[in-house]
Amino acid sequence: MARSINHIANAGPLPDFRNFGILLRIVLIVNGIALLAALLQVPTLREWPAQFTENAALVEPLLILSLLVLAAAGDTLRRLPYAMAIVAIVAIELALTAALHFVTSGLFFFEAHSLPRWLCVVALATGMLLGYFDLRGRALSPALAEARLQALQARIRPHFLFNSINAVLSLVRQEPRRAEAALEDLAGLFRALMADNRKLTPISQEIELCRQYLELEQLRLGERLQVEWHTENMPPDALVPPLALQPLLENAVYHGIEPAETPGVVSINIHVARDRLHVVLRNPYRLTGDHHVGNKMALANIRERLQLHFDVAAELTTQVGENTFEVRMVMPYLKAE
């Protein structure tokens, strides 16, 4: 089952408390509140930093504890209806506050702050944060609807389409069976292009798509195109944004193989390291006077979709070597359910 984009990262009704972007936002906002509170508490500005430190000492234990509990309870919470989940989160926060209060009030260096006031502030802050994430999710959702459109924009180049059709036509008379296979591949590619691309797909599916694409290119380019797959350490159930890899391959062929007079190798390495999925694609590249900027569009498009799906937890980097061009995609390793 592919997971919908609406159920991960920041897009959902409920934020994903394991996403780095979400965690960062919570930490920054809570500390921002502590900073502002300190500003109101002090008589002169000079004491502001000291007061903030004092506030932080009170807020930080609760914050860290909350994040841990929410991260642990994330899956359970997500299964609840949205309203129930909100109530549950507020309840968790209040319980944590109360628990911390009883623990710390026993320690001599903390003044016994009024528990009811603390509970009010925590409830308000929690509500505000949840409200913020809800609004943010809504603000992003048109962009999410657009993700499909964008996937279409990362579309197969017309250059490839017409050349492929031409190649298939050349086979129709002499080798009708190969023509059939090629048309099936072409159909597979377009089915993937026109699918609902908001859902993450298992990487095995994306690779199947890539193979269909490469079959077609092989038809045209023959031995000029050589492909090396390094997928021994790839979990086939890892989820990736659809059409994250195929446009990169198309770039590699268009810029690395087609303009070269000698055969070239496109290598794809997919593996998991420290709970992150790495996709590394390398193609020969001749650094000449004519710098084509055409591939920037596909890269920008994929980068944007990675961001929509994974926020800051994913990245796409490129590296131009003397004779090679390398694209590296890193994203959280999510398993298909």
Next chain:
Amino acid sequence: MTAAPRRVLIVDDEAPARSRMRDLLADVNAELPVVVAGEAANGRDALLIAEVGDVDVALLDVRMPGMDGIEVARHLQQLAAPPAVIFTTAYDAYAIQAFELHVIDYLLKPIKASRLQEALSRVEQKTGLNPKILRSMQQAPRSCLSVGERGRVHLIPLEEILFLRAELKYITVCTAAREFLIEESLVQLEEEFAERFVRVHRNCLVACAAIRGFERVGAESGEGPWQVVLAGLEERIPVSRRQQHIVREFAR
């Protein structure tokens, strides 16, 4: 309609595209006599065939590795009787725009037999392609310069050229082996190959990769005090006073 069939050269880097073109020409042959004079997978082979093959029409793919279709067409113009050229392309917005602008015949792949026949039958009225127009259509620098010699096209690969010197109407192209005269403009060559050559004198461009060093000479030479030493060349090229700064830049 003339009785002699048109001799057609197919130039495309993709084998299936060539095979498709052969099929199409066979189809066309029923209405309009054509014969395949040769097939080439790259520009160099195309020029070799065109030299000896008595070609009437060259069907040139625009996007090819090494030497693109536009460059092949430019070199073909060096032949005593250059063949007519019909460009083919699957999708190249820039080239198509240029073809439309200059009323140059082109065919969009996949090509229909009827469209191919139409283009071939129009060939008779065609004259050679205007070199200026072809130059304006060249997107990337050429891979070679060319000179016509006794009905042949002699290609001079860019990497073999040591220097280019303007002399009266012509440009002397010097390689380690010999010199050639071409009819082009030094300013345009400088623009096209800005990455490869550096101007050391009002009338001379030298290949950056061939520069081995600079020699100081007496001030009596009338030129600046520096001369360029090029790999494999006895001759020294004077650096003009105006271009002296390149000596310093090159040292870095």
